[in-house]
Amino acid sequence: MDTEDQQRLTSIRSITLEVDDPDAAARFYDEAFELGDRLRLRRSDAPTSGFRGFTMSLIVAQPADVLHLFDAAVAAGATVLKPAEKSLWGFGGIVQAPDGTIWQMASESKKDTGPATHRIENVVLLLGADDVSASKRIYADRGLTVAKSIGGYVDFAMGDSPIGLGLYKRRSLAKTVGVAADGTGSHRVEINGDAAAFVDPDGFAWAPAPE
Template identity: 35%
Template sequence: MAFSLDVVNFGVPEPASAREFYAATLSPTVEDHDRYVDLDLNGAGHLALYDVEALAAEVGAGSEPVAAGFRGYVMTFIVNQPTEVRSAVDTAVRGGAELLKPAKKALFGAFSGVYRTPDGAVWKVAAATSKDKGPATGPAVPTETSALLGVADMKAAKAFYEALGMRTDRDYKHYADFHPGPGACRLGLMPRRTLAKDVGVEDGDAGGFPAVVLHHRAASREEVDATLKAATAHGGRAAGGARESADGYAAHFTDPDGFPWKVTAA
């Protein structure tokens, strides 16, 4: 059983405004649906924008307030050179984002900047080099996206995702990630406090619904059932059993650190 992060679903208070913001900052292919907006990052992952109250209700968190402050995760995207990092950060700030760290040279020759979107998600944009290869030819386009989860126990979190079928790529003391599926987002793990420090935010326990649901698209109903069984056997918590939904046959659970997931089979 393979497992991948196929879509990152964001709960936003104003979907129309969020649609405009993400279209400007990530250069996606945008497709509007009745319940959500699909953002195809052209081979570098998928995002979806939902009304935050509807998304919370879907995963059984409808009675929880939306988390204030740091929500425990950071989205990242990679671009080719520093001028694209600056362009992406500047575009985000013009669109209403809060600048958390200005675009500048980082450790080991990389270049990065961090902002918080108007709907509260923290994003880090980075290039692997601190030297431009040439002038920017257009809007920054992600070459890879990742969801970094702040966890309490790296060993336990890594074991949980391996039990779901993920294959570890890099594994260090304060960072681990998994091989992404084709066109999917990369999933990474960091100690929560380390992750908060990296992006320049306070590590207070925000509590409440994190306004994000991670989504795996399964190949069959049997895979949905097997994934839910593996999740609950390795420290996750099911939000009810698998059932029919607007997305097909679906199951919802949280990982050991409380991050919500849904697994669907069309």
């Protein structure tokens, strides 16, 4: 593989969350979401405070599935940031896991078509960017194709990637999930892709996915 191929980014294989207590975090995620090898945990005591600049989204088929995941997360110890309810774009709710990661659960549908399930259709990482246009160029230069770009929001076409990727203005992202935009220290996340390690303009670290 030549250097250009090593730099070309096409997929996110997993997300590594850096947490204070990996055992406690593993219990929470096993009870709440059951994400399998798409989520990895690693112990870290890196200083962090306030908004960490990213969110994770779980996209499901119907409101009943949102409520199922939402209730499971709360029962496992998550804090409610926004209750699960209808909105202009569908149905969703937002929680913060005990390790500090913010999770959005959402469905474009406003009506149920069957019994509630635990099935997650898509997992999406949304990165808060100070300069969305600059970050978009960085990711496009590394091989990603922009699927949608509206105002301060960018959605990348990730093909068969286990995890999707989007960019959003940092302050807008914080407002969306109901927290203050201020934050300092570590993002407490590593993005495991199929390209060589790099750090984006907002300090988000990428590393080759573990074999």
